[in-house]
Amino acid sequence: MKELLKKLRRYEIRIRKAINSHMQGDYHSVFKGSGLEFDDVRLYQYGDDIRHIDWNVSAKGHGTFIKTFKEEKEQSVFFVVDVSASQEIGKQGRKKIDISKEICGVLAMSAIKEASSVGLLCFSDDKERYIKPNKGVKHAYQLFGELFRLKPKSPKTNISRALGQTLAMVKRKSIIIVISDFVDEEYERHLKALCRKHDLIVIHVGDDRETSFPRIGIAPLFDKEAGKTIWVNTSSRKFRDRLDKFYAKNRVILSDLVRRNGGNYLFVNAAEDYVPQLVKLFKIRNSARK
Numbered sequence: 001m002k003e004l005l006k007k008l009r010r011y012e013i014r015i016r017k018a019i020n021s022h023m024q025g026d027y028h029s030v031f032k033g034s035g036l037e038f039d040d041v042r043l044y045q046y047g048d049d050i051r052h053i054d055w056n057v058s059a060k061g062h063g064t065f066i067k068t069f070k071e072e073k074e075q076s077v078f079f080v081v082d083v084s085a086s087q088e089i090g091k092q093g094r095k096k097i098d099i100s101k102e103i104c105g106v107l108a109m110s111a112i113k114e115a116s117s118v119g120l121l122c123f124s125d126d127k128e129r130y131i132k133p134n135k136g137v138k139h140a141y142q143l144f145g146e147l148f149r150l151k152p153k154s155p156k157t158n159i160s161r162a163l164g165q166t167l168a169m170v171k172r173k174s175i176i177i178v179i180s181d182f183v184d185e186e187y188e189r190h191l192k193a194l195c196r197k198h199d200l201i202v203i204h205v206g207d208d209r210e211t212s213f214p215r216i217g218i219a220p221l222f223d224k225e226a227g228k229t230i231w232v233n234t235s236s237r238k239f240r241d242r243l244d245k246f247y248a249k250n251r252v253i254l255s256d257l258v259r260r261n262g263g264n265y266l267f268v269n270a271a272e273d274y275v276p277q278l279v280k281l282f283k284i285r286n287s288a289r290k
Contacts, residue, residue: 004148008105011275015110018279019286030110030282031077031175041065076133077111077118078170079104080162081147082180084124085155089181090207090270099270100179100205101147103278107177112140120147121169123162124154130169155227157183163190167197179203182254192261200263201281204254207270210247 019030041054044064057065081104087097104120111118112135119133120143129150131143159180166176167190176198178191194200218233251267258265266281268274 001145001148004105005144008102008109008144011102011106012109012113014275015106015279015282019282030107031075031114031116040068042068075111075114075116076170076172076174077108077116078133078166078174078176079108079118079120080166080176080178080180081120081122082124082157082159082162083122083128083150083152084157085152086157086181086183087205089209094270096181096205096207096270099268099274100203103203103205103268103274104147104177104179105144106275106278108140108143112137118143119170121162121166122147122150122152123158123165124152125156125158125161126154127162127165128152128154133170133174159184159187160190163187163194167193170198173198175199175201177201177203179205181205182250188257191257195258195261195263200258200261202254202258202263202265204251204265204267205270206247206251206267 016030041057042065044053044058044066048066052067054065054067081100083097083100087100088095090096090098108118108120115135117133117135118139120129120131121127122129129146131146159182163178170176176194178194178200180203182204191200191202218231255265255267264281264285266277268277
C-alpha cells in the first residue's frame with residue numbers, strides 16, 4: 001500500500017502541475033465544476049443571459065424571471081467503479097481493473113487535497129462496496145484501502161443498477177466519475193439522468209486484447225462473467241469484424257451519448273500511460289469553465 005500511495009501521489013502531482021502550467025501558473029482546481037448553485041429568482045433585466053430564464057416561474061404571468069446563483073461552498077466528488085470480472089482482462093499489473101482503481105485513486109487524492117467530500121461505489125451486478133462521502137486524509141486512506149483490497153463477490157455486471165443506486169444515494173449536485181469498460185447494455189436512461197442532475201465524467205477503460213486476437217484458428221475463450229468456455233474461430237474474418245465493430249460502435253455510441261447530454265467522456269487504453277489523457281480531460285473542463 002505504501003508503494004501504491006507513492007505512485008498515486010506522483011501521478012497526482014504530474015496532473016496538477018500540467019493543469020496549473022496550462023492555466024498560466026495560477027492555482028486551479030483539478031475538479032473545477034460549475035462553481036455555482038441556484039439561489040433565487042429576480043425580474044429579467046436587459047443584458048441578462050437568456051439561458052438563465054426560469055420559464056416555469058415566468059409562465060405564471062407576472063413578468064419574465066431569471067435564476068440567480070451563488071458560489072458553491074463545498075464540492076463533492078463521487079466515484080462509481082466497475083469491479084466485475086470483465087475488468088480482469090489485460091497484462092499482469094495493467095489489467096483494466098488495475099487501471100480503473102489507479103485512476104480512481106489518483107483523482108480521489110486530488111479531490112481530498114482540494115477539501116472536497118469524496119465517496120465511492122464499487123459495483124458488479126450489485127453493490128460491492130459503498131463509502132459515504134467525507135473529507136480528510138483519514139477518510140482517503142480508508143477509501144484507498146477498501147478500493148485496492150476489494151475482492152468482488154459476483155463476476156457479473158449491471159451498470160444500469162449501479163447508476164440507479166448512485167442517483168438514489170447522491171442527492172446534492174456532485175461531480176460523478178463513472179469508471180468502467182461498459183461491456184453491458186440498457187444503462188443509457190440512467191446515464192442521461194446522471195448527466196442532467198450532476199456533473200458527469202465517464203472514463204471508458206479498454207484493452208487491446210479485446211480486439212487484437214492472434215490468428216490461431218479454433219480456440220477456447222473463457223467468459224469470466226458467465227463462467228463458461230466458448231469455442232471460436234479466431235482466424236474467421238466474420239468473427240474478427242463482428243468483434244471490432246462491437247467495441248468500436250460501443251465507444252462511438254457511448255461518447256456521443258455522454259457529450260450530447262453535457263457530460264465529459266474519455267477512453268483509456270489500459271496498456272498506455274493514462275496521465276496525459278487525464279491532464280487533457282481536465283484542461284478541457286477547466287478551459288470551458290473559465
